[in-house]
Amino acid sequence: MSNIAFIGLGIMGLPMAKNLVAAGHSVTGYNRSQPKIDALVAAGGTGAASVAEAVANADVILTMVPDSPDVEAVVHGADGIFANARPGATWVDFSTIRPDVAARLAADAEAAGLRAVDAPVSGGEAGAVEGVLSIMVGGDAAVVEELRPVLDVVGKTIVHVGPAGSGQTVKAANQLIVAGTIQLVSESLVFLEAHGVDTEAAFAVLAGGLAGNTIFERKGASMRARKFDPGFRIDLHHKDLGIVTSAAREAGVHIPLGAATAQIMGAARAKGYGSLDHSALLLLVEELSGRSTQA
Structure with missing residues (x-):
């Protein structure tokens, strides 16, 4: 079981995080609105007051936010993922963003001592709740295989489609x-x-x-x-x-x-x-x- 940080507990993120808790993972969640954090805590997860706090002890960091600028905001800066995650941690971005941004941020993550994959999902809220999302993953194949115990909880069809940015394409x-x-x-x-x-x-x-x-x-x-x-x-x-x-x-x-x-x-x-x-x-x-x- 992994120590997981989940950033972005919206329509998709919250049920995904809950499923990870139910599967036995330790999940610490952060969201801009407190009620979503409270919902994760009620399901057995842990809440964090900031991105930095959420990722501090995480083996795997998951993000699910609306757009490219939102991903940029949670990874960069003094309170961001890259400045506060443990060296060697793996960052998985479930968001849907521009392929070129995904490839660039993967390189930035590597420079910060992290491993990164882009893993956008399809299946909507129902798929997130049922844990049967389709996940298209870009990044290093070996890293993707290591992530299987996490990805298998939230998805049913999980396919490595190529290098960084390929998942977004x-x-x-x-x-x-x-x-x-x-x-x-x-x-x-x-x-x-x-x-x-x-x-x-x-x-x-x-x-x-x-x-x-x-x-x-x-x-x-x-x-x-x-x-x-x-x-x-x-x-x-x-x-x-x-x-x-x-x-x-x-x-x-x-x-x-x-x-x-x-x-x-x-x-x-x-x-x-x-x-x-x-x-x-x-x-x-x-x-x-x-x-x-x-x-």
């Missing part, structure tokens, strides 16, 4: 596919409703054929019910699609459907849907079709 591709799939499922739902079809039955048969996808399984019922409690917010997916479009442009890769989906996600955010689940792309499809169900 694969995650960017994941976010591109997920956003496009949500948009098409949204369009299909409005289309089916317009023709008076039983959408529960329609989704059931579609999910069993070539059109089948995880969005049907995870989001289908809530989309039909117009329930958009956030498992993953539009604000964050908008950020992720910015990473995708920027990285594609830098590589000279054309993503016409991806670019259109990124614009749709941005439009949904501009409409005030940013705090809703990303499946709320459905609301924009309804509005464009003159079939809004919102009061």
Whole structure:
């Protein structure tokens, strides 16, 4: 069992940290809001008053924060991970950030005497709670294997995809596919409703054929019910699609459907849907079709 520091106890981080506690690891957590720390303590973990305090005795340091600047903030500075972690500790970043930033920070971590891997996750809040996330890991293969006892607690599909930054590149591709799939499922739902079809039955048969996808399984019922409690917010997916479009442009890769989906996600955010689940792309499809169900 490992001494683990977990920085960032949000929608994803808190259930992941709780699962590590339940598996027998010693977990010290830090979050900017105290109630999240209290929730981890109630589950058997330990709370810390700062990043420095959380990482001081950790063998493995896990971060799950919203964006590249947030990761930079928790690793650098007098109170940051690099200045306060024990030499030889391993830092695992579960956040979704720019691939170039992940590669640079891995080099900075090595210079500070730490080992680093980027390990963004997919599966949403439900996957975090159930401990079945898909984890795409970039970094040294030997280090990744050493981390298996930790990663296996929070994930089901764990794949080493290449050197530092590679995990973030694969995650960017994941976010591109997920956003496009949500948009098409949204369009299909409005289309089916317009023709008076039983959408529960329609989704059931579609999910069993070539059109089948995880969005049907995870989001289908809530989309039909117009329930958009956030498992993953539009604000964050908008950020992720910015990473995708920027990285594609830098590589000279054309993503016409991806670019259109990124614009749709941005439009949904501009409409005030940013705090809703990303499946709320459905609301924009309804509005464009003159079939809004919102009061």
